[in-house]
Amino acid sequence: xxxxxxxxxxxxxxxxxxxxxxxxxxxxxxxxxxxxxxxxxxxxxxxxxxxxxxxxxxxxxxxxxxxxxxxxxxxxxxxxxxxxxxxxxxxxxxxxxxxxxxxxxxxxxxxxxxxxxxxxxxxxxxxxxxxxxxxxxxxxxxxxxxxxxxxxxxxxxxxxxxxxxxxxxxxxxxxxxxxxxxxxxxxxxxxxxxxxxxxxxxxxxxxxxxxxxxxxxxxxxxxxxxxxxxxxxxxxxxxxxxxxxxxxxxxxxxxxxxxxxxxxxxxxxxxxxxxxxxxxxxxxxxxxxxxxxxxxxxxxxxxxxxxxxxxxxxxxxxxxxxxxxxxxxxxxxxxxxxxxxxxxxxxxxxxxxxxxxxxxxxxxxxxxxxxxxxxxxxxxxxxxxxxxxxxxxxxxxxxxxxxxxx
Numbered sequence: 001x002x003x004x005x006x007x008x009x010x011x012x013x014x015x016x017x018x019x020x021x022x023x024x025x026x027x028x029x030x031x032x033x034x035x036x037x038x039x040x041x042x043x044x045x046x047x048x049x050x051x052x053x054x055x056x057x058x059x060x061x062x063x064x065x066x067x068x069x070x071x072x073x074x075x076x077x078x079x080x081x082x083x084x085x086x087x088x089x090x091x092x093x094x095x096x097x098x099x100x101x102x103x104x105x106x107x108x109x110x111x112x113x114x115x116x117x118x119x120x121x122x123x124x125x126x127x128x129x130x131x132x133x134x135x136x137x138x139x140x141x142x143x144x145x146x147x148x149x150x151x152x153x154x155x156x157x158x159x160x161x162x163x164x165x166x167x168x169x170x171x172x173x174x175x176x177x178x179x180x181x182x183x184x185x186x187x188x189x190x191x192x193x194x195x196x197x198x199x200x201x202x203x204x205x206x207x208x209x210x211x212x213x214x215x216x217x218x219x220x221x222x223x224x225x226x227x228x229x230x231x232x233x234x235x236x237x238x239x240x241x242x243x244x245x246x247x248x249x250x251x252x253x254x255x256x257x258x259x260x261x262x263x264x265x266x267x268x269x270x271x272x273x274x275x276x277x278x279x280x281x282x283x284x285x286x287x288x289x290x291x292x293x294x295x296x297x298x299x300x301x302x303x304x305x306x307x308x309x310x311x312x313x314x315x316x317x318x319x320x321x322x323x324x325x326x327x328x329x330x331x332x333x334x335x336x337x338x339x340x341x342x343x344x345x346x347x348x349x350x351x352x353x354x355x356x357x358x359x360x361x362x363x364x365x366x367x368x369x370x371x372x373x374x375x376x377x378x379x380x381x382x383x384x385x386x387x388x389x390x391x392x393x394x395x396x397x398x399x400x401x402x403x404x405x406x
Contacts, residue, residue, distance in 0.1 A: 004049060009042030009150035016040075045146035049153050056083040057115075059140050059158030067164045067295070070132055074163060077124040078140060082115050095143045096123070103131045104163075112142075129165045132262065132302045137161045166298035167262045170392060172271040173400045202226040238329030239280040240269045241320045243313055246306040248336030249366055257336060257364040262301050263392050264360050265334040269297040272330075280323045283316050288323075313342045321349040330356035337367035343375045347382035358402065359384045363391055 005013065016039025023032035057080060064075040080096065094112040108125040115121070129135065138160035145152045202218040205225035218226035242265035243249075249258035269279055273294055281289040281297060284304040291297045313335075320331055333346065346359065359379050361372055376386045387398040 002046070004046050004151045004153045005042055006145075006150060006152050008148075009045065012038055012042045012150060041148060042150035045148055046151040049144060049146050049151045055155075057081070057142070057155075057157050058083075061138060061140070061158060061161050063137065063161055063163065066162065067166055067298075068129070069166055069168045071128065071130060071168065072165075074127040075124055076127055076137060076161075077122065079120060079122045080112070080115075080140070080157070081120040082117055093145060095145075097141045097143065098125070098138055099141055099160075100127075100137065101135050103133065104129050104135055104137070127163065129163075132165045132167045132259075134303055135163050135165065137163050164299065164302055166302040167259075167266045169263065169267040169270050169298075170395055172267060172396050174275075202228055236275070236277040236327035236329045237279075237324045238272060238277050239282060239320055239323035239325070239331050240265055240272070241282040241316055241331075241333045241335075242284055242301070242304075243316075243334060243336040243362070244283055244304055244307050245311050245313065245336060246308050247310065247366065248313075248338070249306075249362070250364055257362050257366070258306055260364065260392055261334050261336060261362045262304065264362060264389075264395060265332075266298060266301050267392075267395060268332050268334070268358075268360070269301075270294050272332075273297055275328075277329055280319075282319050282323070288319065313338070314345050317342065317345040317349055325356075328356075330358060332358045332360065334360045334362060336362050336365040337371070338375050343378050346384070347378055357384045358387065360387045360389070360395070363389055 016035050016037075019038060020032055020035035023029070023035050059081075060079040062077040062079075064077075065072075068074050076098070078096070078098065094115055096110045096112055097107050100107045104127050110123045112121050127137070138158065139156045140158050142155045142157055143152055144155070202215040203226065205214070205227050213227045215226045215228050242261055244258060244261065246258070249261065250256045265281075265284075269281060269291060272279055273291055273296075279291045279297070281291050281300055284300045289296065289300045291300070317333075320333065323331065325331060331349065335346075338346070349357065359376075361376060365372070367375075372388070376388055380386050385402045387395065387402060389395050389398055
């Protein structure tokens with residue numbers, strides 16, 4: 001009860017105590033009665049507030065989306081209900097506040113007025129985050145104040161929800177960078193595995209089968225619709241390395257080069273996964289992330305944190321060179337500022353038979369233009385396709401024209 005007193009309540013309690021002490025010293029009974037009245041106001045308000053505060057409230061929270069891109073909107077709808085069996089005790093006004101982290105903005109406040117038994121209230125608000133990450137939404141906190149404003153009681157109602165803000169991406173053209181080396185040339189492909197006997201035997205058509213797989217010769221011979229068996233496809237394996245070292249980028253803010261690195265890596269990885277590639281995502285966590293779906297890539301990069309302290313990229317480059325590259329797969333490195341040792345390690349990194357290696361140098365990284373140009377030329381001489389966008393929006397055009405050495 002004492003913790004529920006407001007500054008006004010503490011002021012009245014202190015005033016009543018002082019007046020009561022003076023009345024005892026002077027022997028004034030009337031003044032002592034007045035002191036008791038003043039002192040009892042905040043105490044009675046706190047007692048009534050504790051006794052009459054609603055304890056039988058239920059809260060339902062609904063999010064329009066649990067995953068939104070950076071800058072996207074999410075609508076939060078809250079429903080607050082009081083049980084019909086609650087006692088109709090008098091209660092002061094109720095204010096609801098949904099607790100939010102700083103990245104999601106100021107906590108919204110909603111005056112609910114008097115909540116009667118069986119009454120339901122619904123309210124909603126919009127969330128927008130300009131920084132990726134996983135954020136708690138809630139819990140809902142109800143503030144109840146007595147009519148005189150001498151005491152205020154806060155109660156948490158319901159549980160919190162989770163909102164995942166994933167990095168935004170830019171769409172890349174379907175044209176893939178050409179094979180390794182500094183000159184032009186078509187992409188080299190690995191040998192196609194032989195089809196198994198099970199794959200060569202047509203089977204009856206099942207609902208949902210692609211009509212392009214209909215085997216017309218078998219259909220005409222058997223008199224019913226036949227489709228080709230599951231073809232043995234060559235799996236395209238590759239890897240994407242993203243450099244998230246704080247020392248390799250500018251200040252860690254929402255518009256820093258580190259966030260540009262996340263956007264560039266997400267765009268490339270989502271593009272390759274959309275083409276059916278199986279990727280190993282390196283540098284986005286404590287270990288490699290095997291990604292086969294778009295959501296896996298975005299979820300991993302949404303919660304990836306900068307690597308602080310003096311750290312080297314050589315270990316991740318070693319993992320990159322050991323990653324399997326099959327079919328049309330490629331090695332892609334999204335890089336910040338590099339040391340000469342890291343440039344040499346990248347130059348020695350190989351990509352198996354396909355030889356497709358693409359280096360994306362993040363704009364506004366923590367190095368000079370001369371250092372960036374020297375690293376770009378060294379990687380190009382080693383067979384990398386080096387893309388140097390001046391901003392994130394330049395990546396699609398450079399990706400399309402990456403058949404030329406840059």
